Amino acid sequence: MGERIDQCSQEALPLLVGDMLCEIVDKHLDLIPLPGSGATLERWRVLAAIAGRDLSLLKLYEAHTDALAILAEAGVTDLPPLSVWGVWCAEPPGALLNARHVAAEGALVLDGEKRWCSGAMFVTHALLSYRDEQGQACLAAVDLGQEGISMEDDGWKAVGMAATRTTTVRLSGVRATAIGVPGFYLERPGFWHGAIGIAAGWYGAAAALAEKLRQALHNRKDPHALAHLGEADCRLSGALNQLREAARFIDANPVAAEAATICRLALSARLQVEAASQAVLDHVGRALGPAPYCLDRHSARILADLPVFLRQSHAERDLAQLGTLCIESGESPWKL
Incomplete structure (x- = not known):
């Protein structure tokens, strides 16, 4: 898999990635453990x-497997055989998706637009968020093979x-199937489980970059470059421990954890992995100069992709929410 991607030209890469996602589904390699099933860490390792x-x-694969987890939770x-799923739940200002019920047909009909739809050219089905008349977050499944769907590419x-x-x-006039009750998508335990799964992807990319740095310094005695590797190791080790602890907690408390507890755990894990990934991006460049950006296709692609993917984090808004949860915990959350 990796060799095929490394050898692919930049122009052909999107088609290859889409083909590989479909191949993964065809071979049932998408059937990884569900979050909270007792093997959450194995899921995140994949x-x-x-x-x-x-x-x-990874972005397309994670969305597809997240959709399967959401549907299972509901x-x-x-499911349609060999269906390939996306999850499109971003709700930026100005992008409205309206839902109406056609009582005579017993159907849910969607009109409007969804932005940030990754994999739209490759997937066959998608889970879309929308707001009902009371403003509650709702979820619908859509078959993308029907009329009334257009894409701005x-x-x-x-x-x-x-x-x-x-x-x-x-x-425009697209038939959909409601998934769960209003509020299900955001209120279910799996929302935060999936949020940490995204961070596992960030971690995997950052660890791959750090491994490039480790291999490059194997026979070098440059103390400054080695200091950058040491800092990368410290950051990644902390993030790794946080992910392992989160996986253990989720498997021990798949549905019963208090909302504030799982929210704090997820925010802490995501923010720690984000900070570690940002640090690795910085230290790899400072240690090796332009070489990983220019001379190695694999590392160059991660260096281009990871900063974009990390912006799926809500940054200071998540930090502020985490700080609020620390205050509301009632006692110091940092006792050893």
Whole structure:
């Protein structure tokens, strides 16, 4: 898999990534452990391993496997054979998706647009968020093979994550199936489980970059470069321990954890991995100069993709929410 991606030209990479996602589904390699099933860390190891090869493929694979986890959590088991799923739940200002119920047909109909739709050119089905009349977050499943769906494929200007073919999808009179009750998507325990899964992908890419640095310094005695490797090791070790602890907690408390507890755990894990990844990006360049950006296709692609993918984090907003949870915990959360 990795060799095929490394040998692919930049122009052909999006098609290859889409083909590989479909191949993964065809071979049932998407059937990884569900979060909270007792093997959450194994699930995240798969995500990290794919991220270490190609972040665009990981983005599509993680969304597909997250969709399967969401549907399982909602009790939906009758899925179309070999269907490939996206999850499109971003709700930026100005992008409205309206839902109406056609009572005579017993159908849910969607009109409007969804932005930040990764993999839109490759997937066959998608889970989309929308707001009902009371403003509650709702979720719907859509078969993308029907009429009334169009895609704007020229909005992505970045080099990073370009192979995901992230686009805006417009819907007009599109039939959909409601998944769960209003509020299900955001209130279910799996929301935070999936959020940490994203961070496992960030970690996998950062660890792959750090391994490039470790190999490059194997026979060098440059103390300054070695100091950069030492700092990368400290940051990644802390993030790794946080991910392992989060996986243990989720497996021990798959549905019963208090909302504030799992939220704090997820925010802490994501923010620690984000900080570690940012540090690795910085230290690899400072230790090795332009070489990883220019002379190695694999590392160059991660260096372009990872900063874009990390912006799926909410940055200071997440830090502020974490700080609020620390205060509301009632006692010091840092006792050894």
